[in-house]
Amino acid sequence: MGCGRVGAALATMLSRDGHEVTVLDTNADSFRRLPPEFTGRRQVGNGIDQDVLARIGVGEADAFIAVTQGDNRNVMATQMAKHLFGVSRALCRIYDPIREQIYRELGLETISPTLMGARLLKETLYGKPGEAQKAAT
């Protein structure tokens, strides 16, 4: 759910690994980020509407991943996938680290790129200049 840079890249990787992938976005224009090699389905719709989730077949999915720009949208859609549709793996990106911690405690599999990004930058800064360059290339 969410075909931004991260969503499109992730969908492409998973599709390349041989998984059956559906990408959901409220705006059909976002699908331009998907490369031609992406073989999965593209669906337009709002992921926090349970009728939309039902229509795209979330009930049959093994995993649901929400990576829209809105933390709250991600949180709500992921909880719907988990609690209404029984999806066993429900992953969700939450920028706000405090909210991320709260929802991790509530049983969602959460990722906060904010803390991860900060940590990476710090490690790069403290690391030897050569290593940082190596990591970047």
Next chain:
Amino acid sequence: MYIIVVGGGKVGYYLAKELVESPEGHEVLVIEKDGAKCERIVEELGDIALRGDGCEAATMEVAGFGRADMVIAVTGDDEDNLVSCQVAKVRFNVPRTIARINNPKNKEIFRRLGIDTTISATAAILAQIEQELPTHPLIPLLSLSGGLEIVGLKVPSSSAVVGKRINELLLPHQSLIALVIDREGTPRVPGPETVIQAEDEIVAVTRTENQDTMRAALTASSTGPGASR
């Protein structure tokens, strides 16, 4: 009571106003992201607005969610109202949370996720429409002389008259059932022993002023709210 209102739009503004003016004398705080809306609240209602994101734990800390008796989330977005109430419950142990929802179908998931009450304007309007436009209306077909009317109606399967004989029915004054058309479309002139079936189309004569009573007599369910009317 200390009541926190999340969202200072039209709903939040009037809600806060009513709460502030109520004789119970509640302590009210409105959390609103938009600076101009905050200013308006402060100008009109006093110093009861906090500018910030009602889903952000840091703002919630400053707002004193920890001592709130009730949190009411009335932003225009269901997902924001959900998260505000969930964090209030989980993180700040707020005893009572109320969320406004736009999509009436969100009622169930909000309940499962621990929100105490949901309020949907959509659902409220729908209920009103159903009340004002009955799903089984009595259709006036022809006006006769002397204030009599020929009317048509389909008997709902929930109606208490299903399975009853015509002579058991309690119809209003100067009313009678003239024709019964069954589900297969076969018309019959009913006798006193004719049994009414679900989905029968009935053509009846009644007085103009008795139409509502006639409709109730033929459609009210034995247990539903219409039974007592």
